[in-house]
Every structure is written in C-alpha cells, then in structure tokens.
Amino acid sequence: MTSGQPSIDAPAPISRPTLSDGSLFIGGARQDALSGRRREVIDPSTGKQIGTVADGDAQDIDVAVRAARTAFDDGPWRRTPPRERARVLMRAAELLRQRTDELIALESVDAGKPVSLCRIIDVANTISHFEYYGGLAQGLGGATRQTAFPSMAYTVPEPIGVIGAITPFNFPMILSTSKIAPALAAGNTMVHKPAEDTPLTALVIAEVLSEAGLPDGVLNVVTGGVEAGDAVVRHPGVDKIAFTGSTLVGRKIASTAGDSLKPVTLELGGKSAQIIFEDADLDIAIGKAIEAFVFNTGQFCMGGTRLLVARPLFDAVSKAVAGAAGGVPLGDPFDPATVIGPIAGARHLEKIERYVELARSEPGAEILTGGHRIDLDGGYYYAPTVVVGMANDSRLVQEEVFGPVLTIQPFDTEDEAVALANSTRYGLAAGLHTRDLNRAHRVASRLQAGIVWVNTWGLMDPAVPFGGVKQSGYGREYGPEGLAEYLDTKSVVIAM
Structure with a gap:
C-alpha cells in the first residue's frame, strides 16, 4: 500500500506522544x-x-x-x-x-x-x-x-x-x-x-x-x-x-x-497468492515477495502470504526469500531505520504462534527462517517466518494468519498455478510476476480477486478501487x- 514519495530532505525525528483527552x-x-x-x-x-x-x-x-x-x-x-x-x-x-x-x-x-x-x-x-x-x-x-x-x-x-x-x-x-x-x-x-x-x-x-x-x-x-x-x-x-x-x-x-x-x-479477510513464473525478473519478484508478507508486520488483509513458484525456480527462490526476510530491519517503531515493528496486540501475537505451531506438527513442513517471538523491550515482536512443504489443504495455507508468515509452494504449469491461487475461500488480492504481457493479461483475468498486481505488490491509490470476492x-x-x-x-x- 503505497502513496507518494518521501521528502528529499530527511524529516525531523518523531517523538513518542503524550496522550491527553481520550473521550x-x-x-x-x-x-x-x-x-x-x-x-x-x-x-x-x-x-x-x-x-x-x-x-x-x-x-x-x-x-x-x-x-x-x-x-x-x-x-x-x-x-x-x-x-x-x-x-x-x-x-x-x-x-x-x-x-x-x-x-x-x-x-x-x-x-x-x-x-x-x-x-x-x-x-x-x-x-x-x-x-x-x-x-x-x-x-x-x-x-x-x-x-x-x-x-x-x-x-x-x-x-x-x-x-x-x-x-x-x-x-x-x-x-x-x-x-x-x-x-x-x-x-x-x-x-x-x-x-x-x-x-x-x-x-x-x-x-x-x-x-x-x-x-x-x-x-x-x-x-x-x-x-x-x-x-x-x-x-x-x-x-x-x-x-x-x-x-x-x-x-x-x-x-x-x-x-x-x-x-x-x-x-x-484474505489469503492472497503471488505467482512467480519461470520467465519472471527474479530480482524484482523476490523483493516484492518479501515486501508482500512483511509489510505492516504481515497485518495486511491483502498481504501476499502464499508464494507460488515455478518448480525449476523453487529451491533458489525459497532460499533467497528466507535469507533476505531474516535481514529486514526489525525493532523500535520510532527508529527511522525500522521496517518491521511489533504485532499490534498480545492476542494477535498469540494467534500467529498457534498457526506456526500447526506447521511444526505437519509432516514434511519445514520452517526456513523465523518461527519464534523476538524478546525486545517487552513488545509484541515476531520474526518473519517462511515455511515450505505444507500441503495445500493445511490450515496455514488456507487460513488468514495476519502476521509475517509466508508459505511457499511449487507448481508445474500455468493452469496449476491459477488453480492453487484460487484454491482458498478468499478473493481479495492476487499477484503475478512474468515478462510475458500476454500471460500477464491471461492469468490476471483468471485469478479470483478484487485486485491483481503484476510485477509488483501493494500499489494502491485512492483512484483505484479494491474489494473482495468469495469470502x-x-x-x-x-x-x-x-x-x-x-x-x-x-x-x-x-x-x-
């Protein structure tokens, strides 16, 4: 979700506020x-x-x-x-x-x-x-x-x-x-x-x-x-x-x-898929894949929390995403360098933990990075988490976690990619990465979502409508x- 550009001049530091009237x-x-x-x-x-x-x-x-x-x-x-x-x-x-x-x-x-x-x-x-x-x-x-x-x-x-x-x-x-x-x-x-x-x-x-x-x-x-x-x-x-x-x-x-x-x-709610086809620009695709699930600490109904990758690229993309996600700056929201802040509340953090524990118990599932709280100043921090090996009908793949948790699945054909993307009850957003303009239009028309991003994620403007289909x-x-x-x-x- 983007709007505008930061000022060329560095803004003044933001101080924690003193709260007054809350009536x-x-x-x-x-x-x-x-x-x-x-x-x-x-x-x-x-x-x-x-x-x-x-x-x-x-x-x-x-x-x-x-x-x-x-x-x-x-x-x-x-x-x-x-x-x-x-x-x-x-x-x-x-x-x-x-x-x-x-x-x-x-x-x-x-x-x-x-x-x-x-x-x-x-x-x-x-x-x-x-x-x-x-x-x-x-x-x-x-x-x-x-x-x-x-x-x-x-x-x-x-x-x-x-x-x-x-x-x-x-x-x-x-x-x-x-x-x-x-x-x-x-x-x-x-x-x-x-x-x-x-x-x-x-x-x-x-x-x-x-x-x-x-x-x-x-x-x-x-x-x-x-x-x-x-x-x-x-x-x-x-x-x-x-x-x-x-x-x-x-x-x-x-x-x-x-x-x-x-x-x-x-x-x-949403459980949005982003698809990386074999002809994608991988530098862009991997960067957007990370941004799509860690943005706003994963608390984004249109977050790209399911990554579908062409099988020949699966191992390399999974490794790259997991490696880079762990390095995204996490910490005090008032530090200008911070990209990932805390989860918004204790009960929301506990929900994320329950879903990741489900992944630990599923045969074949592997947590490539994250999967744990981060102890920092008593806050509600959770490490960006990347999981592979999940069955498509697993709860972590099918249900909205609302935290920085990404599942990655391989596909073999365009039809399979579309079928996987459409396989949840949700239909809020979707995305795909390809250099083929015909494929971009063709796949976008088949994805069951209110908004589809091509070679990007989360670009939003007040002039461009969004909303859901299905659940x-x-x-x-x-x-x-x-x-x-x-x-x-x-x-x-x-x-x-």
Whole structure:
C-alpha cells in the first residue's frame, strides 16, 4: 500500500506522544462515556499502558446515532452543495498535513507502525482520501435519460443517511478515512466505531473535520469494544454499515443487517497468492515477495502470504526469500531505520504462534527462517517466518494468519498455478510476476480477486478501487466506485 514519495530532505525525528483527552466525540464535542468506564491504550512496542480512552457502549452509540440522525434529517450537510462539501474535505486534508508529525506519533504508538512507513503510507493516504473525494464531490450530479414516451427523465444521486462505520486495527487512519471521506462527500452523516486496540487517530480526525467546517453531529466517534460495534449494526437509526475486518465478524454483521434489509459494505479477510513464473525478473519478484508478507508486520488483509513458484525456480527462490526476510530491519517503531515493528496486540501475537505451531506438527513442513517471538523491550515482536512443504489443504495455507508468515509452494504449469491461487475461500488480492504481457493479461483475468498486481505488490491509490470476492466480502472502496457505495439514485420522470 503505497502513496507518494518521501521528502528529499530527511524529516525531523518523531517523538513518542503524550496522550491527553481520550473521550468520545459526539455532536461536535468531546464527552465521557455514560458509564464512566475507560479502556487502556497499550503501546505494542513495549506492552505497557500509555493512556486510556472512553469505553463506549450501546448507550453511547444511541446518543451518537441520534446526533447523526438529527444532523442528517434537520441539519445543513445533506443540502450543502457538493462544491461546498468539497471545500470542507480539502480544508481537512490541509489541516491533517499540518499535523503530520502528531498523526505519525499517535499511529505508531497505538498500532506499532514504524514512523518511516507511517509518514509515506498511512498519513499520506489519509490526506489523499480527503483530497480525492473532495475532487469527486465537485462533480456529483445526475444524468438525463431518453424514454420511449413523451417525458423528461433524469437521475439524482442522494446520500443514503446515517452510515455506521466499523474499522480494524491494522490501518486505523487509512481504513477509517476510506469510509469517512466518500461518505461525507456524498452528504451522509456518520457514527464511527474504531478498533478497540487503536482508537487514537480516529478522535483526531473527527476534531480536524470539525475545525475544517463540518457541522456538528455529522461525524461522531465512539471508542469501545464489541458491545459498541454490535450496537452500531443493530441500531434502527443507522441506514448502512461499512465494515472492514474478519470474515467471521463480517458474516455476523451481514446476517444481522439483513434482518432489516440494511445495506452493508464488507471488506474482509484474505489469503492472497503471488505467482512467480519461470520467465519472471527474479530480482524484482523476490523483493516484492518479501515486501508482500512483511509489510505492516504481515497485518495486511491483502498481504501476499502464499508464494507460488515455478518448480525449476523453487529451491533458489525459497532460499533467497528466507535469507533476505531474516535481514529486514526489525525493532523500535520510532527508529527511522525500522521496517518491521511489533504485532499490534498480545492476542494477535498469540494467534500467529498457534498457526506456526500447526506447521511444526505437519509432516514434511519445514520452517526456513523465523518461527519464534523476538524478546525486545517487552513488545509484541515476531520474526518473519517462511515455511515450505505444507500441503495445500493445511490450515496455514488456507487460513488468514495476519502476521509475517509466508508459505511457499511449487507448481508445474500455468493452469496449476491459477488453480492453487484460487484454491482458498478468499478473493481479495492476487499477484503475478512474468515478462510475458500476454500471460500477464491471461492469468490476471483468471485469478479470483478484487485486485491483481503484476510485477509488483501493494500499489494502491485512492483512484483505484479494491474489494473482495468469495469470502473476502462485497462492495468496493476507493475510486468513483467507493463514492457510489454511499449514494442512492433517485429517478424523476415528468410527463410532457
């Protein structure tokens, strides 16, 4: 996931932040949870508490939804001309840019992200979302349609209403603003429930939008756990759900929302394959294979965690990937040289360990590198791990680990490579490496995935949509398609 380029001048060092107000943001103002409860915020690089935030529950969600409902039904936002809405989003982008170092520090201490990557990926993409959807908002409009009878017919794009957004821990800013920016550009109001592990930047984004001119109640943020998320889905005042997270939770949300025919956008799990054909540029392919599974410490739903290699190259590629992966700089996220930071939380680290233990017990499996925790400052670190010899139906090959763990499998033919790539229940992303342009188009058309990368991995831009097929969900984020997810189309027909 890339966006922009680092500055030619070396940026100033980022210091660990001092946390202040961690209260909810409802109706344009900060307030405590009605229960008075607080939730610990843990720095994953040390395992220590760095502060607290309000622990919202169903009562707080109800207050937030009522604020959003009032703002939608009676407030000015939905009636604000698209160009004016665009100005607010563009202003928010500029204010976020001015607070870049603060956002980097909060995202890093909250999610364990290396500050160098936060700058060029997380913050850059967050700003780009508001700029991109601010641009799209300026062009919002309907179309006239020809009919077979004497009439004038036209369409009108309209906001859906109150959007309930529930976002995960791995890209707190990016996956929040990929929903917030298009939903607001379309004229909706929102209740956002960020991940319980990583709530900090969501509150800052809400404050920035308010400063940029967003009316009170249009964006409300409730930090909390499972109860708060469930209340968002079930609340009758919410008109649509936008969720990014696990397939298991996504199924439950779709089922619950289906009872009231509430539309849902789901961006769920992945187990993405990248294929190295015999004619690939191996320097590029091996570098991207490593990047694809260690990026964001493997906590990337579109991570390339299954590597399929043409059999004549299998031994050499496996050895090269394992050898290089162990040398990727791992350590303190606030060290500018760090590429791999800690896992975002203790329970996520334990899940990775359970999957690797399954590999140890499987006949024929071999761990070429990694396979263990790294003891560093009490943090949640796990070594990049490369496993070969796994059966295709093994759990490590078929299930999402969400950590820096790569399986490598050989193939003999193009058909076999495609079959292996498509053999899981997921369909979020895929990739291939080849010098043959015809093969690139042919294989890309056969891969069951919402986005396919050729001779690269993880390149993303707000203009290019992505989303899942199969058990990876439905609906699209990014691009005009992402804006369309937050609009209804009304048709008007006038007899002549």
